[in-house]
Amino acid sequence: NTEKNGKQQSLTFNEIPQTLDFAHHFPVGYRADILLRWGDPLHHGENNFEPEKLTPKSQQRRFGYNNDFIAFMPLAPEVLSAQGHIHLRSKNSHRGLLCVNHEYTQPHLMFSGYNNEYSATQGVTADHVAIEQAACGHSIVEIEKGKDGWQPVTDSPYNRRITATTAMEIAGPAAGDARLKTHQDPSGTEVLGTIGNCAGGKTPWGTVLIAEEGFGGAFQGNPELIEDAREAVNHRLFGIKAENRNWGDYDRRFDIQVEPNEPNRFGWMVEFDPYDPQSKPRKLTSLGRFEHEGFTLVCKPEQPVVAYGGDDDEGQFVYRFVSQHHYQPDNPSANWQLLTEGTLYAARFADDGNGQWLPLIYGQGPLTAANGFRNQADVMIDTRRAAAMLGATPMDRPEDVETNPHNDCTYVMLTKNKKRGSDNLDAANPRARNIAGHILEIVPPGVKGNRDHSSASFQWQQFLLGGNPNAENPAERGAYGQQSHYDISSHGWFANPDNVAFDPKGNMWVATDGCERFGFHDGLWAMATEGPLRAAPKHFFGCPRGAEVCGPEFSPDGKTLFIAIQHPADARNSTYDQPLHRWPDNDPKLPPRPSVLAIYREDGKEVGS
Ligand code: FEO
Numbered sequence: 001n002t003e004k005n006g007k008q009q010s011l012t013f014n015e016i017p018q019t020l021d022f023a024h025h026f027p028v029g030y031r032a033d034i035l036l037r038w039g040d041p042l043h044h045g046e047n048n049f050e051p052e053k054l055t056p057k058s059q060q061r062r063f064g065y066n067n068d069f070i071a072f073m074p075l076a077p078e079v080l081s082a083q084g085h086i087h088l089r090s091k092n093s094h095r096g097l098l099c100v101n102h103e104y105t106q107p108h109l110m111f112s113g114y115n116n117e118y119s120a121t122q123g124v125t126a127d128h129v130a131i132e133q134a135a136c137g138h139s140i141v142e143i144e145k146g147k148d149g150w151q152p153v154t155d156s157p158y159n160r161r162i163t164a165t166t167a168m169e170i171a172g173p174a175a176g177d178a179r180l181k182t183h184q185d186p187s188g189t190e191v192l193g194t195i196g197n198c199a200g201g202k203t204p205w206g207t208v209l210i211a212e213e214g215f216g217g218a219f220q221g222n223p224e225l226i227e228d229a230r231e232a233v234n235h236r237l238f239g240i241k242a243e244n245r246n247w248g249d250y251d252r253r254f255d256i257q258v259e260p261n262e263p264n265r266f267g268w269m270v271e272f273d274p275y276d277p278q279s280k281p282r283k284l285t286s287l288g289r290f291e292h293e294g295f296t297l298v299c300k301p302e303q304p305v306v307a308y309g310g311d312d313d314e315g316q317f318v319y320r321f322v323s324q325h326h327y328q329p330d331n332p333s334a335n336w337q338l339l340t341e342g343t344l345y346a347a348r349f350a351d352d353g354n355g356q357w358l359p360l361i362y363g364q365g366p367l368t369a370a371n372g373f374r375n376q377a378d379v380m381i382d383t384r385r386a387a388a389m390l391g392a393t394p395m396d397r398p399e400d401v402e403t404n405p406h407n408d409c410t411y412v413m414l415t416k417n418k419k420r421g422s423d424n425l426d427a428a429n430p431r432a433r434n435i436a437g438h439i440l441e442i443v444p445p446g447v448k449g450n451r452d453h454s455s456a457s458f459q460w461q462q463f464l465l466g467g468n469p470n471a472e473n474p475a476e477r478g479a480y481g482q483q484s485h486y487d488i489s490s491h492g493w494f495a496n497p498d499n500v501a502f503d504p505k506g507n508m509w510v511a512t513d514g515c516e517r518f519g520f521h522d523g524l525w526a527m528a529t530e531g532p533l534r535a536a537p538k539h540f541f542g543c544p545r546g547a548e549v550c551g552p553e554f555s556p557d558g559k560t561l562f563i564a565i566q567h568p569a570d571a572r573n574s575t576y577d578q579p580l581h582r583w584p585d586n587d588p589k590l591p592p593r594p595s596v597l598a599i600y601r602e603d604g605k606e607v608g609s
Pocket residue numbers: 103198199213293312399498
């Protein structure tokens with residue numbers, strides 16, 4: 001441990017500087033290996049990646065685009081069955097399934113011939129649309145740690161792609177509802193594909209949860225022409241408009257004039273079993289429909305499962321789900337029903353530091369026919385409208401919401417909200433035109449290690465305010481640490497928290513999305529959540545220009561940190577033909593490629609300390 005102003009620092013790595021260039025950066029004494037890149041083959045029979053020869057069929061057998069959330073799901077060496085919970089209990093940190101989201105595609109950086117990011121979304125060819133659909137969704141890849149570090153296991157029977165066309169079940173209270181029925185699916189119970197897969201979570205029974213966030217951009221059509229006025233409002237709320245990209249020209253269900261209910265089948269959380277490659281994913285309508293960042297769980301034996309999530313849009317809400325049934329560690333088949341039956345709540349943050357969970361239950365309070373809710377399916381399909389009517393607190397873009405197992409408190413990443421007006425401030429969202437974001441701490445009732453996450457109320461406080469602690473404008477000034485910002489170096493501050501992870505010691509690792517506007521790369525910052533250096537960050541990793549870091553995920557032993565570098569070289573006028581840079585290959589024949597890195601210490605000890 002090192003001393004910092006007389007305070008014990010358990011994060012002993014050598015902090016890196018804030019920079020802005022075409023490389024990635026990490027502390028001395030560490031390795032950062034490129035583990036998986038867009039286009040890497042997941043099965044034998046595929047050649048090395050040659051982007052100009054890519055076909056939709058081949059993309060379905062390769063790692064997808066714009067990697068985001070990462071879940072490391074251990075594989076127990078001695079167990080071959082598909083029972084996830086058995087594998088998870090092994091805590092094997094040398095072999096596992098890396099489950100990786102692919103949030104969205106960028107045709108102007110994937111294909112030759114598109115001029116710039118603004119025109120590229122128009123007029124993409126049928127083949128390119130099909131490749132994009134195959135490059136979205138999720139990858140499940142077996143990986144193994146050998147003498148030379150982590151390697152993907154090509155052709156593992158577990159390797160699988162889930163794409164924008166994979167068949168999935170619709171489960172929970174909205175399944176089969178009239179508003180989910182389409183020509184292709186008159187039952188309203190089966191949907192093709194998942195898109196906008198941002199962050200997610202994992203369960204102790206061995207499944208993975210992935211979010212559907214910005215799905216609206218994949219749909220084209222004019223909401224004003226929809227006969228049902230309520231659906232028109234609903235579609236507008238998710239950014240569906242005539243000038244959106246043109247998937248609908250070739251896959252007609254993405255045109256709301258052809259299939260007005262299809263958008264109602266997106267905007268959910270998806271659960272799947274990565275240990276069974278034949279299993280059918282399902283959309284959990286019990287967790288509501290909005291621009292899901294992700295949902296993360298708190299599971300205690302013989303208690304209800306609690307899941308926390310955010311709706312990543314300006315003025316949207318923080319949510320919590322409490323299962324009706326109890327978590328039974330030894331009964332995985334019973335646990336499969338935990339997330340389909342229960343109650344969803346939206347958060348109200350009172351200015352005095354108290355908070356309340358407001359239940360979204362049809363028939364209660366304003367959630368009645370008089371306000372256009374026919375049943376619980378309506379409450380779930382129109383979650384945003386329901387939560388607003390209940391009086392939930394509009395937040396500054398809630399991204400990851402995750403609980404630190406060490407202190408049993410829950411942390412809310414609020415990335416930014418330029419639309420926050422000075423006439424609309426509250427203690428939970430205290431800054432007008434919030435450009436730097438902040439992090440809230442939710443403290444459920446009870447003592448450390450035994451807090452009641454299913455309680456109707458909680459307490460909360462600000463954990464940190466993003467931004468430069470020395471900013472001239474006091475409204476933009478960051479606030480870190482218990483007394484002052486002097487506990488951090490000049491590189492220790494950041495802005496725009498997005499994803500978060502906790503290492504096995506309980507340190508918080510924050511991934512950012514937006515720091516380039518402050519003059520330096522996005523990256524990772526690590527800090528304690530307890531003790532004298534609480535909320536005093538140190539800078540650990542920096543991205544190549546244009547990119548953000550997503551999905552920080554530790555191996556169970558804390559010795560590997562997996563991160564996803566999303567949208568490298570995403571900048572004005574940067575295209576496939578003339579990219580800003582060609583990270584990570586720096587090969588003139590290859591474009592920039594979103595990639596997953598495995599970071600570890602050269603001496604093999606735990607990352608961070
Ligand atoms: Fe896809 Fe909320 O970041």
